[in-house]
Amino acid sequence: MPRHERYRPGSAARASIASTAARLMAEDGITDYHHAKKKAARQLGLADHVQFPDNAEVEAELRAYRSLYRGDDHPELLAVLRRAALELLELLADFRPYLTGSVLEGTAGEHSSIDILLFADSAKEVEIFLLNRDIPFAHAEPRHEKAEAVLVVETEVAAANLVVFPVSYERVTLKYRDGRPRERARAEALQALLS
DSSP, X not given: OOXXXXXXXXXXXXXXXXXXXXXXHHHHOOOOHHHHHHHHHHHTTOOTTOOOOOHHXXXXXXXHHHHHHSTTTHHHHHHHHHHHHHXXXXXXXXXXXXXXXXXXXXXXXXXXXXXXXXXXXXXXXXXXXHHHTTOOOEEEOOSSTTOOEEEEEEOSSSEEEEEEEEGGGGGSOOBOTTSOBOOEEOHHHHHHHHO
């Protein structure tokens, strides 16, 4: 934690919220950082106007939590999720897929989903591809205004969110709500990570 963060008023409350939010995400399967922080603040009995930690702080606490409480089986679970993601990346190669989110970052748990970015001329193109291979999917609400669709498919280990963007958007750096760039990896990079 940077020095100026340590001595800022309310930093103890921020740290408590980050820690509690991380526990809620790990144990209850909450995937939305803001929801986890609000619920954590309520559980801690803090005022509504308390300053929340940023997502990076919660993510650091989530890593620490998984290391402490799931240290033995977490690497194995992460490898299983990443192998399932690799299979999807290879299957969907025509749509220039990238793995992103908690499975790539190493914070995924038993409640996590696999997040894959796809770049296609239209979402219908991806839907037809899945239908032709008898792969069932459902629609979910896109969280990014430029996403054309989110198609949810089930793998043997977790649900996968296929987030479809226009082809022209592939070169755009996507960011988290707190402004951090969203990491993403192609199949080759994921294969190297698994090796």
